[in-house]
Amino acid sequence: MRRLATLMAAPILALMLTAAEPPAPPDRPLSDAAQEARAQALFKxxxxxxxxxxxxxxxxAGVAGDMRxxxxxxxxxxxTDQAVRDxxxxxxxxxxLFTPPVRAGTWLLWFGPFALVLLAGGVLAMRARRHPAQAVAPLSPDEERRLDEVLRNEKLRRDPDATSPHDGR
Incomplete structure (x- = not known):
């Protein structure tokens, strides 16, 4: 049984090994140095x-070699360089292209991030208008009297766990 499984797996393994992309053929630079410099600039x-x-x-990748x-x-x-790009x-x-042209099909790519920032700012502004900051009501005379009484009667004592750089310990 094991031999049968090995015999059946061998062609599949051989097919998988041959399915890998072949290496790109070596590049042949252009004989004219100015043309080769243009080509190298376009490659980037x-x-x-x-x-x-x-x-x-x-x-x-082999495709990159073909493109070069x-x-x-x-x-x-x-x-011309523009004709090659086109x-x-x-x-x-x-x-x-790493820098695609600006046209109707690429507007989202070019202006999408700015639109998202503006949209987020608009949403935040609308939420701030809808929920204005609530003002805190002033203390009533009775509450002020009680607060004064508590502050006068409260003996301020030092927290034993608190430290200060001026303690000299």
Missing amino acids: DVRCVVCQHEAIADSP RLIREEIAGGA DLVRRFGDYV
Whole structure:
């Protein structure tokens, strides 16, 4: 029975081992130093679609290697930086850029935090207006007389647990 389970598990294990993403092919820098500098600058502005928190300049993912190669090909073909960005956005969406453009689809991303702060401030202001601070009623003459009597008769004594830097202990 154990052999049968091992024989059935072996193909599944082999499939799992081969399903891992292959390593990215090594990068081939552009021969023109100015074009390679443009490509490197773009690599830092483009988000890896697999890692999502890394720029493709730092990502070891195969997709990031493909994106670097694509950017280099477009730059070598004479595309401007903006044309390369537009092509990446067309392929992968606005999320691929660390600083997406400001347009109707990204308003929430750009202005959402400010809107939340304004909304929270508005809610706090409305709650403060609805529940104004209640004024404390002054003491009646009878209450003032009793308070004076208690204060005169109360012998102030020192708390034995309290300490002061001036105690000299």
